[in-house]
Amino acid sequence: MRQAKTLSAHPARRVRWMHRDRAIALAMIAPSALAIAVFVYGFIGWTAYISMTDWRGLTMSTSFVGFDNYLTIFNTGRFQTNIRNLIVFTAFFLASCLVIGLLLAVLVDSRIRAEGFFRSVYIFPMALSFIVTGVVWQWLFAPGNWPNDPTGINLLFKQSGLGFLQAAWTTDTNVVPGWRIEGVRTRIGIPMAMIPVVVAAVWQMSGFVMAMYLAGLRGIPEEIKEAARVDGATEWQVFRTITLPMLQPITLSAVIILGHISLKIFDLIVTMTGGAPGNNTEVPGLYMYEITFKANKFAEGAAVAMVMLVVVALLVAPYLIYNRRTEVER
Amino acid sequence: MFTTKWLKLFGIFSILALVLAACGGAPATTQPTAAPSQPTTAPAGGGKLEIFSWWTNGGEADGLNAMFDIYKQQNPNIDIVNATVAGGAGTNAKTVLKTRLQGGQPPDSWQVHAGKELTSYVDAGQMEPLTQFFKEQGFDKVMPPKLLEQITYNGEIWSVPVNIHRSNVLWYNIKIFQENGLTPPKTIDDFFTVAETLQAKGIIPLAVGGKDKFETPHLFESVLLAVFGPEDYAKLFQPGADWNDPRVRQAAEIARRMLEYSNSDRSSLGWADAAQLVLDGKAAMTIMGDWAHGYFISKGAKVGVDYGYAAAPGTEGVFMWLSDSFGLAKGAPNPAQAKAWLALCGSREGQDAFNPKKGSIPARTDADVSLYDEYLQYSIKAFGSEQLAPSVVHGAAAPEAYMTEYGNALNVFASDLDVDAVVEALQDAAKDLK
Amino acid sequence: MSSVAILAPGRRRIRWSRVVIYSIMIAFLLFFLLPVYLLLITSFKSFDQVSLSRMWDLPTRFSLESFDRAWNGGEGVIGMRGSFWNSVQLVVPATVISCILGSLNGYVLSKWRFPGSETLFTLILFGMFIPYQSVLVPLVEVLREIRLYATIPGLILVHVVYGIPITTLIFRNYYATVPNELVEAGKIDGADFFGIYRHVMLPLSAPGFVVVAIWQFTSIWNEFLFGLIITNDPQLRPVTVALQNLSGSQFTQWNVQMAGALLVALPPLLVYIFLGKYFLRGLLAGSLKG
Numbered sequence A: 001m002r003q004a005k006t007l008s009a010h011p012a013r014r015v016r017w018m019h020r021d022r023a024i025a026l027a028m029i030a031p032s033a034l035a036i037a038v039f040v041y042g043f044i045g046w047t048a049y050i051s052m053t054d055w056r057g058l059t060m061s062t063s064f065v066g067f068d069n070y071l072t073i074f075n076t077g078r079f080q081t082n083i084r085n086l087i088v089f090t091a092f093f094l095a096s097c098l099v100i101g102l103l104l105a106v107l108v109d110s111r112i113r114a115e116g117f118f119r120s121v122y123i124f125p126m127a128l129s130f131i132v133t134g135v136v137w138q139w140l141f142a143p144g145n146w147p148n149d150p151t152g153i154n155l156l157f158k159q160s161g162l163g164f165l166q167a168a169w170t171t172d173t174n175v176v177p178g179w180r181i182e183g184v185r186t187r188i189g190i191p192m193a194m195i196p197v198v199v200a201a202v203w204q205m206s207g208f209v210m211a212m213y214l215a216g217l218r219g220i221p222e223e224i225k226e227a228a229r230v231d232g233a234t235e236w237q238v239f240r241t242i243t244l245p246m247l248q249p250i251t252l253s254a255v256i257i258l259g260h261i262s263l264k265i266f267d268l269i270v271t272m273t274g275g276a277p278g279n280n281t282e283v284p285g286l287y288m289y290e291i292t293f294k295a296n297k298f299a300e301g302a303a304v305a306m307v308m309l310v311v312v313a314l315l316v317a318p319y320l321i322y323n324r325r326t327e328v329e330r
Numbered sequence B: 001m002f003t004t005k006w007l008k009l010f011g012i013f014s015i016l017a018l019v020l021a022a023c024g025g026a027p028a029t030t031q032p033t034a035a036p037s038q039p040t041t042a043p044a045g046g047g048k049l050e051i052f053s054w055w056t057n058g059g060e061a062d063g064l065n066a067m068f069d070i071y072k073q074q075n076p077n078i079d080i081v082n083a084t085v086a087g088g089a090g091t092n093a094k095t096v097l098k099t100r101l102q103g104g105q106p107p108d109s110w111q112v113h114a115g116k117e118l119t120s121y122v123d124a125g126q127m128e129p130l131t132q133f134f135k136e137q138g139f140d141k142v143m144p145p146k147l148l149e150q151i152t153y154n155g156e157i158w159s160v161p162v163n164i165h166r167s168n169v170l171w172y173n174i175k176i177f178q179e180n181g182l183t184p185p186k187t188i189d190d191f192f193t194v195a196e197t198l199q200a201k202g203i204i205p206l207a208v209g210g211k212d213k214f215e216t217p218h219l220f221e222s223v224l225l226a227v228f229g230p231e232d233y234a235k236l237f238q239p240g241a242d243w244n245d246p247r248v249r250q251a252a253e254i255a256r257r258m259l260e261y262s263n264s265d266r267s268s269l270g271w272a273d274a275a276q277l278v279l280d281g282k283a284a285m286t287i288m289g290d291w292a293h294g295y296f297i298s299k300g301a302k303v304g305v306d307y308g309y310a311a312a313p314g315t316e317g318v319f320m321w322l323s324d325s326f327g328l329a330k331g332a333p334n335p336a337q338a339k340a341w342l343a344l345c346g347s348r349e350g351q352d353a354f355n356p357k358k359g360s361i362p363a364r365t366d367a368d369v370s371l372y373d374e375y376l377q378y379s380i381k382a383f384g385s386e387q388l389a390p391s392v393v394h395g396a397a398a399p400e401a402y403m404t405e406y407g408n409a410l411n412v413f414a415s416d417l418d419v420d421a422v423v424e425a426l427q428d429a430a431k432d433l434k
Numbered sequence C: 001m002s003s004v005a006i007l008a009p010g011r012r013r014i015r016w017s018r019v020v021i022y023s024i025m026i027a028f029l030l031f032f033l034l035p036v037y038l039l040l041i042t043s044f045k046s047f048d049q050v051s052l053s054r055m056w057d058l059p060t061r062f063s064l065e066s067f068d069r070a071w072n073g074g075e076g077v078i079g080m081r082g083s084f085w086n087s088v089q090l091v092v093p094a095t096v097i098s099c100i101l102g103s104l105n106g107y108v109l110s111k112w113r114f115p116g117s118e119t120l121f122t123l124i125l126f127g128m129f130i131p132y133q134s135v136l137v138p139l140v141e142v143l144r145e146i147r148l149y150a151t152i153p154g155l156i157l158v159h160v161v162y163g164i165p166i167t168t169l170i171f172r173n174y175y176a177t178v179p180n181e182l183v184e185a186g187k188i189d190g191a192d193f194f195g196i197y198r199h200v201m202l203p204l205s206a207p208g209f210v211v212v213a214i215w216q217f218t219s220i221w222n223e224f225l226f227g228l229i230i231t232n233d234p235q236l237r238p239v240t241v242a243l244q245n246l247s248g249s250q251f252t253q254w255n256v257q258m259a260g261a262l263l264v265a266l267p268p269l270l271v272y273i274f275l276g277k278y279f280l281r282g283l284l285a286g287s288l289k290g
Helices: A003-051 A068-075 A077-108 A115-127 A130-140 A152-159 A194-219 A221-232 A234-266 A267-272 A284-293 A296-330 B002-030 B058-074 B090-104 B116-123 B131-137 B146-150 B174-179 B187-200 B215-236 B248-258 B271-279 B293-297 B335-346 B348-358 B375-384 B400-416 B419-432 C002-043 C063-070 C081-111 C116-124 C132-145 C152-175 C180-188 C193-204 C206-222 C226-228 C240-250 C252-284
Strands: A175-179 A189-192 B046-053 B077-084 B109-113 B159-162 B169-173 B204-206 B283-287 B307-311 B318-322 B325-327 B385-391
Touching: A003 A296, A003 B204, A003 B348, A003 C081, A003 C132, A003 C152, A068 A077, A068 A296, A068 B116, A068 C152, A077 A115, A077 A189, A077 A194, A077 A234, A077 B400, A077 C002, A115 A194, A115 C002, A115 C180, A115 C252, A130 A152, A130 A194, A130 A267, A130 C002, A130 C206, A130 C240, A152 B058, A194 A267, A194 B283, A194 B419, A194 C002, A221 B077, A221 C226, A234 A296, A267 A284, A267 B109, A267 B325, A284 B090, A284 B204, A284 C132, A296 C116, B002 B090, B046 B090, B046 B335, B058 B077, B058 B293, B058 B335, B058 B348, B077 B116, B090 B159, B090 B348, B090 C132, B116 B307, B116 B400, B131 B293, B131 B335, B131 C226, B146 B159, B159 C152, B169 B174, B169 B271, B169 B293, B174 B307, B174 C152, B174 C206, B187 B248, B215 B248, B215 B271, B215 B283, B215 B318, B215 B385, B215 B400, B248 B400, B248 B419, B271 B283, B271 B293, B293 B348, B325 C002, B335 B348, B400 B419, B400 C193, C002 C081, C002 C252, C063 C081, C063 C252, C081 C116, C081 C152, C081 C193, C081 C252, C152 C206, C152 C226, C180 C193, C206 C240, C206 C252, C226 C240, C240 C252
Parallel strands: B046 B077, B046 B109, B204 B283, B318 B385
Antiparallel strands: A175 A189, B109 B325, B159 B325, B169 B283, B169 B307
């Protein structure tokens, strides 16, 4: 009897505890949830509202103009150029980081000497600020009066007998192929000045991708590969049919992480080129900053910010929702 | 065992971090970081003063410090906070300033170009009128009426001009010109003749920067002045101006040819770097405001020996001016200290300390001319006698929304040299003339 | 050893592949170290050795002039000393608060799920990806309203709030690897919310804390946009803004810029050098997956 009593008392107490604990749990997460609700969703709503007013000048205006500001910015050649640049930057940055990251991960993973040293060197730029990266690479890619009186990396090429490698780098004004299309107020193609910026960004982030892939590679059980090898598979076949598919989730994470960094890129470009030459390396983040705070066109700046947000959301939201669904299934 | 090692490491890390923070606290608190909440009714002659500007380069910073030194002598107990933000000919500084104003944290006094740029701050209710102050100090009697006109808006005076700069100046390397038997070009045609000769000798004819984003727009305003003449030039920046005028295209053509005679790495150089190319003898000429003179001086170069000056090609007899001024913030944290600063800015003593170093001429007509060097004496004379035109790039002629569009049109032009595109962009930009 | 035996027949080919592997790795090593080389040689040059045409030469004499100028200022350069301490005062509290918040959130979202908790998590997570331009203007307005604009506590608040998503994510994923049985056992033993947190989760949390602390430390130290907009009082400026200011002012004093860049890079680099192994282990433990 006594025993039965304690047994029955126990679950009751547990249930009461559970209720209290649930309340505590909710109370613990509430401040964060509230902060995010205000600082993320509230502010986004506020910015969305600003983007539909005619706020110009230093005093706030609240008269509603609908989507006029969006029409205005999409019709300017400058914003169209920004979008082009952003696409080029993102594509090159993502592709290079993934390829180089994977390559380095595979090499570091191939039982080499001084593995730790190589790995550490490849990853260290990740610890730096984009501002530091920008300041240093701005120097490296300042072409000087080349080919005769070069500076930076051009000078290094000249001194090491590789003078033919000299280029205009960040001052290259070409857009390749630079097609003109009726109704589009920018030249379609790859702005060459963007390449050095991509190099600097890849320098900074590819080590991070390598680390991610390395983690993935180390997580693949050696037995599976060994079994395939016993069955007569070549190393390349093992890599293609076992390693790569198993790394897919990592690639997806990397794309999301790099993708959103890329779509938001600001610091690096401000320091390295400031958007020059012309607007050839300017991205929406810079444009927003300049028209908002320099030209006092707050409403148009807000519209640019909202466009950036939508682009990032288009990349990220499906991933987040997909992630959530698979989690629930698990 | 693994986790305890982790914990220890984390513990050490956080202790280190805290120690660092504690150390961090010490040196920072010894600095006179007066909190904004500190009473502004500081004892007379004490307290704090925050001056906001974008003067960080050699001569500019020297001039500002010279004024600070006088201020400190006059008010030994006031701590001056020198709030400078570098880069982009004030672009970065203006951004910071605007967020500060938006955030309700104005500096006591900030640098603002006299003219249209000033009006946007007035419209936003960010400035205190200074008409009475001008009368008390007698500034209205010693500053040229033309200048007073530029700082008067809605019937009140809003800022104290500290200097006058000239925008349309051609700086050249004397040695290069002598060695090649050249004289500084007076007209646009002369310029191209000289440029051709220099290029054949392997010298960069014209050094142009771009990193600060105002260099090509600056060059272009001199070209516009040369093509349009002072009267028609001034009309270009009035509301409803006619940018379909064929002379716009003509100016763009000239600017394109000029840029073709310049260094190709424009976008990676600031204006000072371009000036340095002239000083180093790598380039022969640069068209820049006379803050370049201040830069040359700070580098130890001698006017008339290392470098010479002339009006930008085709603009002889016209003085394209701009003026730096300081205003009083509405709700300034330290208004009394700020007024003492403004009094110094407008005083003969302050201007004569600042301008010879900055490489600009005083905004007062009664300055001690003997304190100024050869170039500045020439410039003082020119300002008094030549026709005047306001600079657009430096805030005298047009509002900031227009300047941004104009500036971007020309920065794109500096990159792609597309005359049709720049003409179209300039026509578009004219919508922002208000 | 066994792999050697298996690979032995193709030894020649293997040796060649080793050559290829090492060449590629060394090529990348040079690419990664090139800027560091320039940074080091330049910042240790004295002013009279600085010349564009000799920028790749080693310094003939070891000098700390550039560091002195970058740190203490002088000749048109504003020293970074004050900014450096500002950043320390900013980063340390922000990191500590972020760790605590993230850990609690992660604990709730992994072990105390409630209806809608997954949705809440997704909503929080989205905050990590937003471009901060889209909150900038309202942020300034609100900070002004609560009188935290242009203060270091204001910047700490901003970094903590916008750090919630990443810290929550790391902890939640980390805690997800803690078996639920442990939590259940704790509940049966009568431990409450905090009891389980303290006695079950915390002892296992060290790697999570290290990862989050390093992450927040480096990202806040390196952050630029908020620092630029929120603490624009030069006395409160963080290092990144000070460095941008240094490099924005003059091309010709690039040795000072390089020294400044090195100074800004130093704290995160030290963290990386001394704790990088653990950060990597954190990564390898899967803390960042997903």
